[in-house]
Structures are given as C-alpha cells and as structure tokens.
Amino acid sequence: MQWDYFLNQVISHRDALLQGTAITIGVSLSAIVAGTLLGIAIGVAVTYGIKPLRWPARVYIDIIRGTPVLVLVLATFYISSAVGLDLGAFQAGVLALTLFCASHVGEILRGALQALPRGQIEAGRAIGLTFAGIFRHILFPQALRYALPTWITAAVEMVKASTLLSVIGVAELLLTTQQIISNNFLNMQFYLLAGLIYFLIDFAIEQVGRYVGRRLDRPARRTT
C-alpha cells in the first residue's frame, strides 16, 4: 500500500473531497428537511384527512415508495426538461430525493399517529382545542417518539441514495472520488476513504437522532 503517495493525494485533492462531501451533505440535508415537512403534511392527510385529501396522499405514498430511487432521479431530471421545467442536475436530484423522503416520512408518521389512542383527540376537543391545537400539543409530540427511530433510518437512507445522483452528473462524494481515482488510480484507498466519510455523515445523523430521542424521553419539567 502506497500510504505516503495516498496521503499526498488526499492532501492535493482535499478541496475536491471537501466539495464532494459538502454536496452530499447539502443534497441529503435539503431532501431530509423538505421531505420531512412534506411528509408530515402527507402523513396527516392520509391519517386524518377528508377523502379528497386522503386518497391522493395514499396513492402518492404507494407509488413513490414503490419506485426505485434511481428511476425517480432519472424521471425528475429528464421529464422535467421535456415538460419545460428546466431543473439543473442538483435541483432535480434534491427534488427526487425529497419526493422519496416525503413518501417514507408520510408512512412513518401515519403509523405513529395511528398507534395513538383515539380518545386523546376526543379529550383534546373536550378541553376546547382545535384540530391544529390537538395535533400540535397532543398528537405530534407523542407520535414523534414512535416515529423518530424509523425517521433516522430514512434520513440515513437519503445520504446513501444521494450517491445515485452521480448518474445525472451531480458531483457528490462518490463521483468526486471516481474523478480523483481517474487521476491517481488509487482505487481501493479512495473508495475506503469515501466509505469512511459516508459512515461519519450517517453516524452524525444517528447521534443527533439519539440525542433528540433522549430529550423526548425526558419527563416534562414541572412548573408548579
């Protein structure tokens, strides 16, 4: 193993590696945040929505969850152009991952909300809360505890799925790694380095998730 040469190559390509890592994090975070917000709306619609909302939300979840991410990425990139919506590769990639993330978050939230006793909604109404108030103060905080572990898994999946954006030319970490390898031919070493960086990103997401989970499990502070 040419370690000295490898380290020199890492140093000389550090800007490209940092940029690739930043794009991977940027794509993943954008998709996770936007997908989570959209997924919450879809999850609520599919659980409590009236029929004209519930059925489209259900169809959305079933179709998008059942579609391979690669197909979503290619379809978003090319079909958007064909219909006159000129999205760049980065934008199309974020949109595809957002749609995919939202379908998962919607289903995760539906499961969590349906696990809550129905009586809690009635109790909320009894004390004069609107549905928005019931959702915000009663249902969502509890559902969050149920949903958090699977949400973390979905978030980690988004990071992994971001590697598929290389097929439409987004120079995320994997494609950047391949570009570097094409200069120095250190295949194994740079793939291992990329694997380590992906692990660190996913590990960080898991740690944040665990921290949030611990905060949620803490008993509420008494105010009396």
Next chain:
Amino acid sequence: MTTIHKMLGAISVFALSSMSVADVHADTLQDVLARGELIVGTGSANPPWHFTQNGQTVGFDADIGHILAQGLFNDPSKVRFVNQSSDARIPNLLTNKVDISCQAMTVTAARAQQVAFTVPYYREGVGLLMLDGGDYADFAALKAAGSDITVAVLQNVYAEQMVHQALPEAKVDQYESQNLIYQALNSHRADAVATDLSTLKWYMKNNSGRYTDAGYAWNPQSYACAVSPDDARWLQFVNTTLEQAMNGVEFERYAAAFEQWFGERPPAPETGFPSEMR
C-alpha cells in the same frame, strides 16, 4: 446496467416524442451564438478522454469542445462542460440539456437512429490489459484458458458481444465505471480488462511496471460527437469545424491535443489535392 439502459431508452423515446411536438424550432447554432458559450456534455472520470484535473474538465474530448468554441467565438475558453454519465449522452441531447455530446461515443447505426453523429474525430480499438506477472502471459494464454478466465469491461450494450469476438468462451463481468474495471483486475476478480486501446496505453503509462498489454487489438470503431437530430445547420457547422481541425487551418490545435493525450502526432494534411476527398 441493463435496467439503466432500458430506463434511459424509455426516457429517450419519451423525450424524443415530446420534442417532436413541443420543439419544432431548432437552431442550435443561433442559440449557442446568442448565449455566448457552448455547452458540451462529457464525462469526468475516463482519462485520457475526459477527466478532472484541478477542478477543470480535461482530456481529448474536452479539447474537441475547445476547438468548437474557437470556431464559434474565436475563443477556445467559451465552453461549459456538463458532467454526464455515459448512459446520459443521448437523453441529455434529446432534452436540450447540452448542445453537443463529446464523450468517447462509438458511432453505431442504432444510435444514429436517435442522434445525428458528427464526422469521427478518432479511430479507436479494444485491447486487453493484464496484471504484470499474473497467471496469463499473453493473449494466446488467455484464449487457451477458455471459460476459466473472467474479463472485466465497462458496461455497454455491446460489451459482452465485443469481448466474445476476441475470447469466445470467457466470462464477462460488466462494471459501471472505468475505475471499477481496473479495481476488478487489481483484486483478481478479473484476469483481464477489455478497454479502449487509448485508455489502456494511458493507464500503462501512468502505472509503470504494474500491468501488461496482452498484445491483441480488435473491434476498430469510430468516435464522434453527437448532436440532436433535425438540426442540419448545427450539424453542418460542427462537421465543418471538425474537418478543418483535422485537415485544414486548425490542424495545429487538433494535432497538439492528439499528441498530448495519445502520445503521437497525427499525420499532417498535405497540400494540393484535398485530403477530405480521398
């Protein structure tokens, strides 16, 4: 890979059918001149054709883009390279994401039904790269081994058929990117790599003493750029520019690029009878 090809094929058909209705107007030459820069679709990890150095796209395909920009704007730098996978060469053209694809693209009749090829700018062949000091000494040894050997090759519709032209019984493993076929060889998953002769020479030059050429070349093929179909004026312009680069006033620019990436100088055009007519 077959799945990706099928998906991209379906997308190409969809894009083509959409554009035949929506994009009747096609004057890429005028669009490019008005924009002030040429958008070239190419790859980023396949030296010496197209790869990234110091954040810039370089290689022979990139230099073809610079030659076209010189012809368009009298400024070779007025070109923007769009990074695309090899599967995206045709879909990106059909959806107008690029003005032209120059990406080590083999001219085939099947592809010519979807895109318009320019005149060829390189004549490629396929060779076999092996580990120096490996189990097989040369092409004869590989052939004698029959089905005991595995050949790694870049994913391609014709990849398996192409390998079997030289080694009819060999097992063929297809990989998504160029570096993965070399990784297969390095990790002894493959006994040989079937790759373009130009790439083979480049790889051996940059990895002195580690590899050997099996000593057999086959499957000659032409590399050309591709443009969207039904845009005759744009195709005519590109063809004229490329022909003049290979045979006329821009020869020095083409020859310098050729020499830089392939290590040899192309034959100079002669005066008198026009070489294009031979």
